[in-house]
Amino acid sequence: MRFLQKVGVFILLLAWAIACSQEENGADAIFYNGQIYTVDANFTVAEAIVVEDETIIFVGATYDAMKFADSNTKQVDLQGKTVVPGLTDSHCHFLGIGKRAYYLNLDGSISLQDFLDRIRTEVEQKTDDDWIIGRGWIEEDWPEKKFPSSYDLDKISQTHPMLLTRADGHAIVANSKAIQLAGITHTTPDPAGGRIERDVKTGKATGIFIDNAIDLIRSIAPSDTTPDMVRKFALEAQKVSFQYGLTQLHDMGIEWPRVEILKEMYESGELKIRLQCYISDIGDNPDTLFKNGAEVGLYKNRLNIRGIKCYMDGALGSRGAALLKPYSDTGGSGLILTKENELYPLIREATEKGIQVATHAIGDRGNRLALDLYEKALQEIPADLRVNADPRHRIEHAQIVAPEDIPRFQALGIIPSMQPSHAIGDLHWAVRRLGKDRMLRGYAWRTLVDSGCILPGGSDAPVEEGNPMIEFYAATVRKDTTGFSTEDWHRDLRLSRKEALQMFTSWAAYSVFEENVRGNIEKGKLADFTVLEKDLMTCPEEELFKVGVEMTVVGGEIVYHK
Ligand SMILES: [Zn+2]
Numbered sequence: 001m002r003f004l005q006k007v008g009v010f011i012l013l014l015a016w017a018i019a020c021s022q023e024e025n026g027a028d029a030i031f032y033n034g035q036i037y038t039v040d041a042n043f044t045v046a047e048a049i050v051v052e053d054e055t056i057i058f059v060g061a062t063y064d065a066m067k068f069a070d071s072n073t074k075q076v077d078l079q080g081k082t083v084v085p086g087l088t089d090s091h092c093h094f095l096g097i098g099k100r101a102y103y104l105n106l107d108g109s110i111s112l113q114d115f116l117d118r119i120r121t122e123v124e125q126k127t128d129d130d131w132i133i134g135r136g137w138i139e140e141d142w143p144e145k146k147f148p149s150s151y152d153l154d155k156i157s158q159t160h161p162m163l164l165t166r167a168d169g170h171a172i173v174a175n176s177k178a179i180q181l182a183g184i185t186h187t188t189p190d191p192a193g194g195r196i197e198r199d200v201k202t203g204k205a206t207g208i209f210i211d212n213a214i215d216l217i218r219s220i221a222p223s224d225t226t227p228d229m230v231r232k233f234a235l236e237a238q239k240v241s242f243q244y245g246l247t248q249l250h251d252m253g254i255e256w257p258r259v260e261i262l263k264e265m266y267e268s269g270e271l272k273i274r275l276q277c278y279i280s281d282i283g284d285n286p287d288t289l290f291k292n293g294a295e296v297g298l299y300k301n302r303l304n305i306r307g308i309k310c311y312m313d314g315a316l317g318s319r320g321a322a323l324l325k326p327y328s329d330t331g332g333s334g335l336i337l338t339k340e341n342e343l344y345p346l347i348r349e350a351t352e353k354g355i356q357v358a359t360h361a362i363g364d365r366g367n368r369l370a371l372d373l374y375e376k377a378l379q380e381i382p383a384d385l386r387v388n389a390d391p392r393h394r395i396e397h398a399q400i401v402a403p404e405d406i407p408r409f410q411a412l413g414i415i416p417s418m419q420p421s422h423a424i425g426d427l428h429w430a431v432r433r434l435g436k437d438r439m440l441r442g443y444a445w446r447t448l449v450d451s452g453c454i455l456p457g458g459s460d461a462p463v464e465e466g467n468p469m470i471e472f473y474a475a476t477v478r479k480d481t482t483g484f485s486t487e488d489w490h491r492d493l494r495l496s497r498k499e500a501l502q503m504f505t506s507w508a509a510y511s512v513f514e515e516n517v518r519g520n521i522e523k524g525k526l527a528d529f530t531v532l533e534k535d536l537m538t539c540p541e542e543e544l545f546k547v548g549v550e551m552t553v554v555g556g557e558i559v560y561h562k
Contacts, residue, residue, distance in 0.1 A: 025068075025070065026068065026069060026070025026071070026072055026073045027050045027051060027052045027057060027058075027068040027069065027073050028051050028052050028053065028073065028074065028556055029050070029051040029073060029074040029075070029076065029527075029556050030048060030049070030050050030051070030065050030066065030068060030069055030073055030074070030075050030076070031048060031049045031050075031051070031076045031078055031083070031529075031553070032047060032048040032062040032065050032066070032075065032076070032077060032078060033047060033048070033062055033077050033078050033079060033080060034046075034047060034048065034049075034078030034079075034080065034081055034082070034083045034531070035047075035078075035080060035081065035082045035083065035535060036048070036049065036059070036078075036082075036083040036521060036529075037082065037083065037084050037085075037501065037521075037537060038059060038085070038520055038521040038522060039084070039085050039501060039502060039505050039506050039519070039520040039521065040520050040521070040522050043498060044059075046059045046060055046061070046521070047060070047061050047062045047065070048060060048061060048062045048064070048065030048066075049065070049083070049521060049527065049529065050065050050068045051527040051556035052068075052556075054300060054526060054527055054555035054556050054557075055524065055525070055526060055527055055556075056521060056522060056523055056524065056525050056526070056527045057523060057524075058523060059521055059522060059523060076558070078531060081531050081532065081533065081550055082531070082532045082533075082534065082535045082536060082537075083521070083529050083530070083531050083532070084501060084505060084529065084530050084532065084536070085505040085506065085518070085519055085520045085521050085528065085529055085530070086245075086246075086247030086248065086505070086518065086526075086528025086529050086530055086552070086553065086554065087244075087245045087246050087247060087468045087504045087505065087530045088246065088247065088248040088249070088250070088456075088504055088505065088508035088509065088519070089241070089246050089248075089249045089250065089457075089458050089459050089461065089466065089468060089504075089508075090250045090417050090456035090457055090458035090503075090504075090508045090511055091250055091252050091396055091397075091417050091419055091456075091458030091459070091460050092249050092250065092251065092252065092458055092459055092460060092461040092462075092466060093251065093252060093253065093460075093461065093462060093463075094234065094237050094249055094251040094254070094275060095230060095233045095234060095237060095251075095254070095258065096237075096461070096462045097236075097237040097240055097241070097461050097462050097466055098232070098233030098234055098235070098236035098237030098238075098240070099224065099233045099236075099462070100461075100462040101236040101237065101239070101240045102133075102232055102233055102236045103133050103134055103135060104118065104119065104122045104132060104133065104134030104135075104164070105134065105135070105136055106118060106119075106134045106135060106136035106137040106164060107135075107136035107167070108136070109136070109137050109138075109141070109142070110141065110142065111142045111143055111144065112139075112142050112144045112148060112152065115137050115142070115148060116148075116152060116153075116155075116156060118134075119132060119134065119153065119156055119162070119164070120156050122134070123156055123157050123160055126160060129159045129160055129161075130160060131160065131161050131162070131163065131178075131221055131222055132157070132160045132161070132162040132163070132164070133162075133163050133164070133221060133222075134162075134163075134164045134165070135164070135165040135167070136165075136167050137164060137165075137166055137167065137173075138166065138167045138168075139166075147171070147173065147197070147206070147208045148164075148173045148207070148208075149173065149206045149207045149208065150173070150174060150175045150176050150179060150205070150206060150207025151206075151207070152207075153173065153174075153175035153176075153207065154175050154176050154177075156175075157175070157177070158175070158176060158177055159177060160175075160177065161174070161175065161177040161178035161181055161221070162174055162175040162177070162178055163178055163217050163218065163221050165214075170210065170211055171208060171209065171210050171211075171214070172208070172209050172214050172217060172218070173207045173208055173209075174207050174209065174217045175207065176207075178217050178220075178221075179205055179207065179217070181220055182216050182217050182219075182220050184196065184205055184216060186198075186202075186203045186204060188205075188216075190213060191212045191213055191215070191216065192212060193211055193212035194209070194210055194211045194212030194213030194214065194215075194216075195209075195210040195211065195213055196208075196209055196210075196213050196216070197209070197210065227261050230258050230261045230262075231261060231265060231270075234261070234262060234265055234270075234271060235265075235270065235271075237249075238271060238272070238273045240466070241273055241466075242273065242552045242554075242559045242560035243549065243552075243560055244466060244467050244468055244469075244549060245468060245530035245531075245532070245549035245552050245560075246273070246468060246530075246552070247273065247274060247528040247529075247530065247552060247553070247554045248273070248274035248275070248276065248508070248518070248528070249273065249274070249275055249276070250276045250278065250358075250417075250456075250458065250508070250511075250512065251275055251276065251277050251278060252278050252309045252358060252360075252396065253278060253279075253280045253281075253309035254277050254278070254279060254280060255279070255280045255282065255283075255285055256279065256285055256288055259277055259279070259305060262275065262277075262303065263298070263303065266298065266299040266302055266303050267299070271302065271303075272302065272554055272555075272557070272559055273302070273554065273559075274301065274302050274303075274304075274518075274528070274554065275302065275303050275304070276304045276306070276307070276512045277303070277304065277305045277307070278307040278308060278309040278356075278358050279305065279307065279308050279309065280308075280309060281308055281309060281310045281311065281338070281346065285308075286308050286346055286349075286350075289305070289308060289355060290349055290350075290353055290355065293353065293354070293355075293387075294306035294354055294355060300555065301517065301518075301526065304512065306354075306355060306356055306512075306513075307355060307356035307357065307358050307394075308346065308350060308355060308356075308357050308358070309358050309359075309360070309396070310338060310343055310346060310347075310357060310358070310359045310360065311337040311338050311359070311360045312336065312337065312338065312343070312359050312360060312361040312366040312367075312369055312370045313334055313335055313336055313337055313360070313361055313362055313363050313365070313366030313369075314334060314335045314337060314362070315362055316362055316363070316399065316400075316426060316430065316433060316434075317426070319332060319334060319433065320334055320335045320337075320362075321334045321362035321363035321366060321399070321400065322334035322335060322336050322362075322363040322365040322366040322369070323363040323364055323365050323400070323434075323438075324363075324364045324365045324368070324402060327433055327434070328432065328433060328434055328435035328438075329432050329433055333363075333365065334363050334365065334366070336365075336366070336369065340369070340373065343359075343373060344373050344376065344377070347359075347373050347374060347377045347393070348376075348377045348380060348381065350377075350391070350393075351377040351378065351381045351386060351391050351393070352381050352385065352386060352387070353387050354386065354387030354388035354391070355391075356388075356391055356392055356393060356394065356512075356513075357374075357391075357393045357394070358393075358394040358395075358396050358417065359373075359374075359393070359394070359395055359396065360396045360397060361395050361396070361397060361398060362397045362398075362399045362400065363399070363400050364400045364401055364402045364405070364438070364441075367395060367398055367400070367401045367402070367405060368402060368405050370395050371395070371405055371408050371409070371412065371414060374393050374412055374414055375408070375412055378391075378412060378413075390413060391413075392413060392415055392510075392511065392513065393413075393414055393415070394414070394415040394416075394417045394456075394511060395409070395414055395415070395416050395417065396417050397417070397418065397419065397422070397460075398416035398417070398418055398448070399418075399422065399423075399426075399442060399443055400434065400438060400441060400442050401416075401441055401444060401448075402441070403441060406441075406444070406447055406448060406451050407451050409448060409451065409453050410451050410452035410453050415453070415454060415455075415456065415510075415511050416448050416453055416455055417455075417456045417457075417458060417511060418443070418445060418448075418455055418456075418457060418458070418503075419457070419458045419459055419460045419464065419471065420443075420445070420457060420471045420472075420473075420474035420475035420500075420503075421459055421460075421464040421465070421470050421471050421474045422443070422460065422464065423442075423443035423474060423478065423489075424474045424478065424479065424480045424481070425464070425480075426443075427442075427443070427480075427485070427486075427488070427489045428480070430442060430488075431486075431488045436488060439488045439489075439490060440490060442490075443493065444493050445475060445493055445494070445495050446492065446493040446494065446495060447493065449495065449499060454507045454510050454511065455499075455503055455507055456503060456507050456508040456510070456511035457471055457475065457500070457503030457504045457507070457508065458471070458508075459471050467545070468504050469536070469544060469545050469546070469547045470545045471500075471503075471504065472497075472500050472501070472504065472536060472544055472545075473541070473544040473545035474545075475494065475495045475499075475500040475503060476494055476495055476496065476497050476500045476541070476544070477494065477541045477544065478490075478491045478493065478494040479491070481545055483542060497536065497537050498537075501536070501537070505519050505520060506519040506520045507519075526555060527553065527554075527555055527556035528553060528554050528555065529553050530549060530551070530552055530553070531549070531550040531551035531552075531553070532547050532548070532549060532550060533547060533548040533549070533550050533562075534547045534548075548562065549562065550562050
């Protein structure tokens with residue numbers, strides 16, 4: 001009997017041990033039954049991904065993936081949907097995206113009612129008594145052809161202060177709450193150069209403030225630069241990015257005080273998106289980075305700070321891009337924004353100290369000068385004297401490059417970081433600025449890839465929309481979204497879908513030294529992936545920019561689900 005008791009206890013212990021070991025063996029999550037483009041070296045297509053501790057531990061068939069399951073494993077049926085490695089935007093402005101999303105866009109309101117409906121929708125989405133700040137109304141476009149008033153706005157909310165700016169910036173309408181907070185009464189005088197519109201009978205402010213009177217309200221509204229607003233913009237930007245299927249952003253030009261706020265948000269778990277911060281070249285921002293050194297892999301590789309954003313020239317639209325030969329329409333050859341004797345020391349010190357430089361260069365003269373400065377630094381600081389032998393300096397935009405400069409990118413290891421949507425916007429008018437000859441080497445993705453370059457893709461949001469599907473479409477189709485193009489758009493410079501997918505996944509990862517960490521769906525990589533409604537490798541080209549995102553996964557966690 002005693003023996004049997006012992007056996008019984010032993011069996012119980014054994015069962016408990018097996019249960020425990022199964023618990024330990026079971027993976028955190030299994031995503032199965034998908035059409036998974038892994039973007040590995042052989043461009044393998046798989047069915048299932050197994051995740052443990054934010055990392056991919058298996059990629060393959062659903063049947064084999066299920067062997068990693070236990071009762072605690074989260075199992076997600078992908079329902080045959082297309083999965084790609086977590087999309088990355090290699091050039092954007094994180095807080096700018098948030099700011100655009102945070103403020104209400106009133107562009108194109110067609111009537112007073114439409115204007116008020118948009119404000120009502122915005123109010124319904126706010127959880128506390130936040131300010132409602134918006135921009136873009138034009139009463140001339142409305143059948144009423146008269147200014148909105150605080151009376152109209154008060155019907156929507158008397159607790160949210162409102163500040164809504166006319167499209168031209170010369171007038172605002174505020175509600176009673178904002179007027180009250182500003183301490184404006186019947187007796188408040190008009191400031192010099194400004195006017196408070198008043199009711200002719202009662203003398204009460206109507207809510208319309210013109211020119212210099214605008215500041216009476218604006219000065220009490222939250223400033224864009226307070227830590228509180230930075231936090232709000234960051235959360236909005238993260239939300240929008242996850243909706244677009246983005247798992248990492250390369251933030252081009254951020255100042256240290258804001259980085260410190262973002263660090264707090266990662267610390268508290270509010271931020272989950274992966275960010276690669278390129279520090280602004282303004283003031284002593286670069287010196288602080290040189291002093292601190294690169295900060296890599298913070299918060300489980302959510303935040304990396306290892307680069308500086310610099311400017312060589314301006315933009316093509318405003319004729320600021322620096323060209324080797326004058327503009328074809330107006331003459332002039334553009335602007336060099338940073339003097340060589342200011343920019344070169346930065347590039348040199350960065351090359352020495354293991355800091356990556358991302359230089360904005362758009363025109364062929366801007367690109368040549370940037371390549372020259374990089375080349376000089378790489379020669380003066382040989383690889384054995386660098387903290388990072390392969391600094392992978394980048395040129396942002398690289399829109400117009402002289403034919404003789406194309407091979408220099410690959411030869412010097414300089415990465416051209418490009419935004420396909422700029423092309424399908426600019427190509428409408430670029431031929432007038434540049435002439436037919438230069439169009440042959442404008443937005444020359446094909447030429448750069450053929451020369452051996454790795455080409456990270458971005459959107460430059462909020463300058464462009466920031467939807468990676470629009471970028472994918474622009475890169476592979478090279479028509480605008482109505483299907484328009486001309487012979488000057490040189491459609492032969494477009495990329496294959498396979499190449500475009502790499503631009504927003506594995507090539508993006510390479511451009512931030514992460515080719516061994518993420519960027520494709522492989523065992524050992526971070527579990528970032530994007531589930532799409534349609535197969536972007538096979539769907540008709542005109543559907544590409546409308547492909548929706550079903551699910552966004554960062555480190556194995558579903559951070560967005562449609
Ligand atoms: Zn930019």
